[in-house]
Amino acid sequence: MSQDKIDILTRALAREKAARKEAEKILEAKSSELYEVNKKLSESNTELETLLNKTDSQLQGVFENIIDSYVIIDLFGNILKMNDAAVGLLDFDDAKEDYNLLDIVDPRDAELVQNSFKKLFKEGAITDFEVNIITKRNKRFLAHINASIIYDGDIAVAAQGIVRDITMEKEAAGKLIQSEKRLEDLLKNLDSGILVEDENRKMVLINDAFSNFFLKSAKANIEKGDDCSLAGEKNKVLFKDPERFVKSVELAVKNKVLVRNEEFQTLDGRIFERDFVPIFNGEEYKGHMWSYKDVTLQRNYSKSLEFQKQKYQNIIANMNLGMAELDLNDNILLVNQSFADMTGYTKEELIGAKGKDILPVKDDVKLVNKKVKERKKGRTDSYELRIKNKAGEIRYWLVSGAPNYNLNGEVIGSIGVNFDITDFKNLQLQKENLLNKLESSNDSLQEYAHIVSHDLKSPLRSINALVSWIKADNKEKLDETSLQNFDLIDTTLEKMEQLISDILEYSSVGFDDSEKADVNLNDLVNGLIDILYVPEHVSINILEPLPSIYGVKTKLQQLFQNLISNAIKFIDKEKGLIDISVKDLGIYYQFSIKDNGIGIEKKFHDKIFKVFHSLNKRKDSTGIGLSIVQKIVELHNGEIWLESEPTKGTTFYFTISKDINK
Template sequence: MSQDQIDMLKRALAREKAARKQAEKILEDKAAELYEAKQKLEKSYLELEALLDKTDSQLQGVFENIVDAYVIIDLQGDILKMNEAAVDMLGFDDAKENFNLMKLAAPKETKRVADSFRSLLEKGSITDFFLNIITRKNESKLVHVNASVIYDKGIPVAAQGIVRDITIAKQNEEQLIESENRLSTLILNLDSGVLLEDENRKIVLTNKKFCELFGIPISPELMVGQDCSNAAEQSKTLFVDAEKFISKINETLKNRKTVLGDELKMLDGKILERDYIPIFKNNIYKGHLWSYRDVTLKRNYHQSLEAQRQKYSNIIANMNLGLVEADNDGKILMINQSFSEMSGYSEEELIGKTGKELFLTEENAEVIETKDVKRHKGESHSYEIKVKNKSNEDRHWLISGAPNYNLNGELVGAIGVHLDITEIKKLELQKEKLLVKLEKSNDELQEYAHIVSHDLKSPLRGIDALVNWIKEDNKGKLDAVSIQNFELIETTLEKMEQLISDILLYSSIGSEAPEKEPVDLNDVVSELKTILFVPEHISINVLNKLPIVKGDKTKLKQLFQNLISNGVKFNDKERGIIEIDVLEQKSFYQFSIKDNGVGIEKEYHDKIFKIFHSLNTSKESTGIGLSIVKKIIDLYKGEIWIDSEAGNGTTFYFTLKK
């Protein structure tokens, strides 16, 4: 290295040494300044603490007795002190928690809080400041703040504030305003005329209906504040008895007692019902409320209803079917003469009593309870039940029951039409015994069935015609309940007639020896597809070619028709499928008709082929269809059984000999 390079290096080292000394001197000066600033800051805090200690005895009483949240903060917003109310409201764990109060402001409130804090320091106080905060427990609250600056010798050193939680109060205020608006809208649109007057008879509130009833051609809003002292005199010409109208108002206002249901007749034929309600506050009279209702239709309706009631009572009393009306608890409200004769009890003995307690054994009572559950769901049903009449005789009744509704569509009970089928039941039992013993008399049974069918259908048709005549004769006069009751009667009559027809069909099967002629079952199914109503979403498929069997084509058609119809009626799927198949055995054909419908619970598999056992309450279902199927198969000495689960469809299997 040359001497010049060595000299240059020495000069660089000297400069670096001088720069280091200068930097150290600057650091020493800054350290001294920081120490001095620290001393001043500590002195300021000591002075602030001294000030707080100086006033602590005064503030302590405030802290102990103030109900609202009370907080003291320094000029940066850090909490210096707070009472227990503030701890609870702001969600702190204790009063000594170190936290900056500004951080409680909701995010959208940050700028507004900063501006208000600057205003507080400039003006010395803020009042009625509303703020949304998020507490330490993450609860949203609306608070009301009044705050002021704490001074020491004229210098601001801290701030204090009272914070009130007005969240619930604000919600209540909004709900009250909303309720008042709804109430005002409701009153303005009421179907009753309303007039609210103060103690000086000045209008406080009225509505559209009041203006309409009294022919006032201005809106209700414009009537507020009007003097009603002479209103009665001006309106008296609208009423039949004008002087009574005036005197009654004067008397009512003088007595200041509640009056309900005053009836007023107007010259135009209207009938008004008036209520008067005085208003007192702390036993001081503050005004009154008039309420007017147009009851013209109601009065005319009651008069018409009474006349119609007498007419219908005579019709019901002379029906050949037992009619019973009951409430939701099963207590009898009304019966007709036919039911009295069927049961052996008088009307006085039955009204208010429960039918199942009078007529049924414990076993049969369970049947009624099951039907009641379905009725409460709005379902109609027909069923057979064994009862005991007043003479303790066993009788069999066929009951068609339907729910009964009031004008509001509320379920209020049930209406039941009763047919005493004891003789038919005895005939059925005798017929079954005759089938077992092969000792029946076909001609006599067929003749008897036709006589029974004719005798039962005749009164049903007569009742149906009579009901139609009553409806036509009183068109436009009947209320909704009466029309609904007539529709229930018509539906019940229709179902009863279908039931009687099915009974006749059932009884006629087997009365003659089955025909033995070749029947192509493919033709039978094809014909049924053309005559049966099959919705578009249901398809009927024949999986294999059906055989030609020997038998009566009509009865075989009835067999397939009932089973296919069963699959159509009780299919609840968006795409219904009915599949017909056959399996050839050595001496017989085994057929199957499968659907993907509602299915049948296993507990009912042995019951569905018995007469009157229906698992569905539709008007098309009488509980005889599958009994007819069973009887036809028995006639051909075949067998029938099912494979089914609720919700998973049903497959009917049956056999026919070759």
């Protein structure tokens, strides 16, 4: 660098240094005046305003609250002077530290600061300027600055400003805005209609539900800031009692006290509950909120519920079943009239008493205690109970008990529905006695039948023997007619003996539980076919495997034997066919035995199962076989019927239950 340039730079620095010293002298000269101004303004803590005398431009821009951080800089941003508050805020060591304010500005705000300096020099002051600061100790904060130029005459010599940390204020303001936004969103999305008014009844907020409830119906519109004082008049046309609606609005606004659950009904049948909520800031009234809730469904449901409750109370009160509600200690809380009538006590005598102490007979108290414990565990069941009424009579009840719950699902007692079955029990006892007598009578009858059959067969055998002796002794003397008559006597005696045997068999058809077992019908029927006499021209076909069932083997054998033998007996075709089939119909099996025999006319279908009814007068037919078959089927909880057509054949159908008390 040339010496000339060095000399020029040295002189410039000297002038700048001289100017800085001159500025310091001026500031020191005015410091006493600034102190007096600061003393007068220290209590206000409000925004900084220019309070300096217009004739002294160097003091222009001193702010109201000098307690804030106060800084004076030269026109290049170098700090000339600052108070203790500024030292602390900016993390300097002392007030005389040589530092440039531009060095503590966040680099991202550099362009913003340059533009603010241009505005400051042009307009002489800037207010409410915000910039991000990073102190030399790396503390970051958002600074709020109000600044002005210091003049010496008409020449700008420096700048002064108030710097405040507004970081927390900004955060708080942001949070407040967020809270207000959330609150506004919440109110707007409530099912209740919301209208918020300020202290002058200007609209602050209105949600969609309010608009849907009233404004659309009234074809009105209201926007933020609109006067709501006439809203009552606009909306009253919607209500059944418009004057009451208007007066209630005026009274609520006048009294400024909380009003809850006022109910109004609209002309279209809707029911609203309204709340008036005054809003205060301390003692200062700031407005109020109207909240409208459509409770039409709730009210209608309540009315319906009350109607249903009354209906069921009437049913319970008048039904023939005795109902009682008890607590956890078996104390009677409620009974209907039927219960009182069943016990002989009045309702007043029953309510409050312990049910187990006054009703059950002594031997059944243990059962009641057991059931009470089960109710507490949530168990429901039915059982028989003997009770003694007020008159001392023993009555039989069928009790259906269930736990009683509160709204939290907790067991709070029990409810019992009681049915007096005394008459039924008496009939049941009579039935049991009759059955015992009938069983005894049947045993006697069966024994009698055996005796009679034996006593009847003995003379028949004697007659048969005598006839045989007469024929043998007089063989040469008897003519052909006499011998034929003796043959008729033999045939009649045989038929008489068969008839007696069939009657005995029919009377003895029955079985007890000890005879029941699983029977393989496939083996049983195939075994029968092997031992029965089957003519060569007759074929017996089992179309599908027969099942195993639970029953009495001998009776089932007798059943199939009679039907197969019957089919063989009445086949008149050159080629006889007998088909045995079965269908699984769920709870029972359906069997069929089909033949191509002579058939049976329809008018005889019901008669053939009657005792002694035979359509063909054959010497080997007594008319009892199908009656025995029917009895065996019925003993296996089944039915028997037939389909037949003369000359074409007959099909016997019968069902057997899969479970006869297995």
